[in-house]
Amino acid sequence: MSTREQGTSPRKLSYLLAIREAMQEEMRRDKNVILLGEDVARHGGGFGVSKELWEEFGDAQVRNTPISENCLAGMALGAAMTGCRPILEFMFMDFSALAIDQICNEAAKVSYMYGGQTNAPIVFRCPQGGLSYKSAGAHHSQSLEAWYAHIPGLKVVFPATPYDAKGLLKAAIRDPNPVVYIEHKALYSTEGLVPEEEYLIPIGKADIKRSGNQATIIAAGYMLQYALEAAQNLAIEGIEVEVIDPRTLNPMDEDCIFTSIRKTHRVVLVQEACRSGGVAAEWGMRINEACFDWLDAPITRVAGADVPIPYAQSLENKVWPNPTQIVDVVKNACYFK
Amino acid sequence: MSTREQGTSPRKLSYLLAIREAMQEEMRRDKNVILLGEDVARHGGGFGVSKELWEEFGDAQVRNTPISENCLAGMALGAAMTGCRPILEFMFMDFSALAIDQICNEAAKVSYMYGGQTNAPIVFRCPQGGLSYKSAGAHHSQSLEAWYAHIPGLKVVFPATPYDAKGLLKAAIRDPNPVVYIEHKALYSTEGLVPEEEYLIPIGKADIKRSGNQATIIAAGYMLQYALEAAQNLAIEGIEVEVIDPRTLNPMDEDCIFTSIRKTHRVVLVQEACRSGGVAAEWGMRINEACFDWLDAPITRVAGADVPIPYAQSLENKVWPNPTQIVDVVKNACYFK
């Protein structure tokens, strides 16, 4: 019986369960795939993502660790260089700051520094962002993908749907390079169709989540939802936008993005992270470099404010982008000149 | 006798001595200005910048520390919140990665998180970059300003001349906020005119280092030298470019930059750091947002390659920008369309 015959009907699965299933399948396939992190065993990690995995795989493959982010990243590196394929969960991406030395100065560089003698197949799982995960404040709500997308040797992915979350995580686990795998906390409970059959989503491939020809919106992670909501509202007003989910932040899928913009001539970039120096700036810069002649309006950003994330909800609501802003900015772009 | 009368004639001073003099003057003015770091006392720090300061100020104000970057940054924070104005030298900026949690998650955020109850006047001195400081390899040559420029609550400055180095450091020491003060290792020995009189350079103000009207080059740190060299060569060919030294990377001096571009209509951004996700992307994005209608050519970057810094010089030379590249890119911009 072929895999296809086992049932092609996709099930509804949450983003959280999609991530879990990806780990589970890969851990079954290869016992050198190991999950490390604080409370990842019975407790299931910071958000319950890995629940039930310890029961199946035991300490050998699912291991509670001390609160030692930098050493854990370095330990993952040493294990990766000697035959394991570690997945390291940071409880919140904010704490990856403690490990950025081992991630960016070591894991990202060993392949190059050592002239190809080794490589570091590690997945750094980073729950990030705020939004419906409310009032977590300045140390539990940040979006820090820009730090990692700046470092050669790392790949950075940021799935927005259960389907992508599963396929990208499996690809990340099999990738010979260190991958910063960002999962948005507010997406964990969102549901989507996920096939029963095994599939992988290639790292580096964007996905057109909605087609249109009057403007392009680029949005990853939770922002994709807002972009799609905005697109729907815009459609009611007769503006058909294309919504691209980059899925991978590094390497960037220039083909997909540039093709869209050469068709629509207008582009709005959406990013939850603080505006200045975020990944949208890089998208914008490359679009300007490659599509200048096709642009009928300035490239525009809708982005998080340049402030630490406040606790009070009255303030918090002012900090992140929202669909209305996106609608307004797209309209501005469309009516430009 | 007024300060003016003491002698207005500026002396030649190296970038290194200008930094030292700034610290010396501020430490004399305020005994709560203290310099911390590995080997900063008699040895003078990683590059001899603080030589002779320990002899003058003793352990009280110049303190050798253990190799404990994260704790040192946190210790600087605690001291800053209780009346001191610490300057912390990281021997190489690459190692600031170990302290990024305390810098970005704590120092940058205490003013905001704690609702203005406190503030953190700290200067993080970060020798960075490569170039004439050759073959230091992957862990001693990086340019990591983009990490810090992305974080609200921090200011980031990057002087290119002895004059700016001194004035900006004095301003940074007096600033009530944490300032990431980047000094380029290859600039230490370069000389420039520095007045005897006290002066400060306001953080957040760019400087037009050369006037022109056919294109604008933006370049900070060591790249300014290349930009000026390129400008000179371009002038020979009849192309007059304006060269802007942003000096401060956050906050960005939009006025100065936008005014120039609205005059020249063409802009080339130069950055030593790895191309993707560097500060030039943010400059470009903002220029596009604000000056789209004035641009006659795409905004272009000349930037470091997206690779860890190799050791061998044959490779190293391929990694960083050079004046010839800048000339070519400016010409492309000028002849665009």
Place this chain on the structure above:
Amino acid sequence: MSKIETDLSPEIQLEMLKTMLKIRYFEMTAGSLYKRGLLKGGVHACIGQEAIPVGISAHLRTDDYITSTHRGHGHHIAKGADVKRLMAELMGKETGYCKGRGGSMHVAAFEVGSLGAFPIVAAGVPCAVGAAFSMMHQGKDQVAVAYFGDGALGQGTIYEAFNLASVLKLPVVFVCENNCFAVSTRTEATVALKDIPSFAASFGFTGVRENGQDVLNVYKTARAAITRARENQGPTLLYFDTYRFEGHYFGEPEIYRTREEVQKSRDELDPIDIFSAYLLDAGMMNKQSRDEIEISARAEIEEAIEFAKQSPDPNPEEFAKYVYA
């Protein structure tokens, strides 16, 4: 029941009991507000651990410094923080200590020497070291106390802090609250460090491990440490064994321990019960005065809730205020 003789007057001891009760009611109230959706974010209760900050703070002046953690209400209230402003902060109000920007996990109360709650594990410890350094530098005699949990002993930065404080002989006291768990993980499962005196001695300072449920024992243990700091004799590590009665945060499932284990601890280890029994036994209070203390502690918390509820939310237009000083 405590068997410790101290120099504390009965008045002060009753005040300490009241502070413990205030912490307890403050957090129980926060818990019910949280369940009713009136508080957001993560709220971490120190219920069961109140003796530690109260015993420590009995030695501290208002201008002494503390750094706190995600589980910091007790540290703050013991240090003298106004429960009104603290509650307002938990409710995200403009009248809160941090004007609603911080919340429970990032509260600070500079007016009473709290340099802040640092919810990144161990991140406040270097800050306390810095405050101690600053006092030494400025020739002041304030001391700094760094609170942290057992889980923080996994974090390298804390050893950097121990080392720095020892090398520089800083006036800092390190206070580890070993409440048996870091989230779901039992201390001994991930923290190898056990012998505190040997450990501290190997670094050239003093360390002790003591029962943290008896406030007078905490008080007694802390005396030498704080004196040492005050006299610039260097740091001390105080490691107190305690137990967390509530989940890691309100609403946390607690799959890692049995109800029985928790109940047994509540029955046997409650620091308020232990101290009350002692005070009754020693004749420093009777049932009636104990009730009065309880009522007055409760009243303060009720008032705090009222205050917080009446207080305005931060003005949304001011979302960027305080990013820079």
Place this chain on the structure above:
Amino acid sequence: MSKIETDLSPEIQLEMLKTMLKIRYFEMTAGSLYKRGLLKGGVHACIGQEAIPVGISAHLRTDDYITSTHRGHGHHIAKGADVKRLMAELMGKETGYCKGRGGSMHVAAFEVGSLGAFPIVAAGVPCAVGAAFSMMHQGKDQVAVAYFGDGALGQGTIYEAFNLASVLKLPVVFVCENNCFAVSTRTEATVALKDIPSFAASFGFTGVRENGQDVLNVYKTARAAITRARENQGPTLLYFDTYRFEGHYFGEPEIYRTREEVQKSRDELDPIDIFSAYLLDAGMMNKQSRDEIEISARAEIEEAIEFAKQSPDPNPEEFAKYVYA
């Protein structure tokens, strides 16, 4: 002069002497190449410290792992690295271990178990812990050795590594080379940790502090540690006292110590002299065989220089090769 009895055959002992000489000549040569501008970057010599890696490596198999530091030539040569490829790496040649991408500070030699030099202080230690973890996971009996300097004891990550290795009982040996300085700073000025046995014991493992100038003493000390690791009995911390004869890097001004201090150390503490004297005294070699060993060690280095000089530079067009695997 060593007074240690060992199980090592005379052949092996002579081989060890030769390795020490190879390290010495390798670095002296690197020093003169550096002065002549033929090497760039920072080159950090372990001259005076050769006994440590040689004594350790005598217990190691080729497939055991080491992680090294900025001062790593000795670790590599002792582990069996080819001096040709090592020298070529220092000269930035395509035939170097890292194809010229790494240089002295970032050399690695996977063919002999070196997972690399990590010039960020203490950064290699977690990697060794990871390799040990990986062996345990895969049921292999290889052990991992993490080399680091006294300065690394300021770095918090190393305590995270100690803790992790102890908690997980990993087959790793931590080797601290206390060469009295971190750059210009004397060990005791910034590192408070002194009592190694107490420290390690407080974390549940074994630590010893020993003289690192006598290669047989190093060998003897290391035996138990490596056996313990090999048998999955957990980590050991070996702390060796040694002395750095050269500056922190070639060309470093050394303002922090007197010439006399260095000369005295060279006279009294040279591990090659100490071992040679022992071997002569024990009759395992005579003046002539000692000369022969020296000549053959020198010859290997000469050959290495020749090899490196003849080797091609990396192709500039391949500057982006190896960024991703």
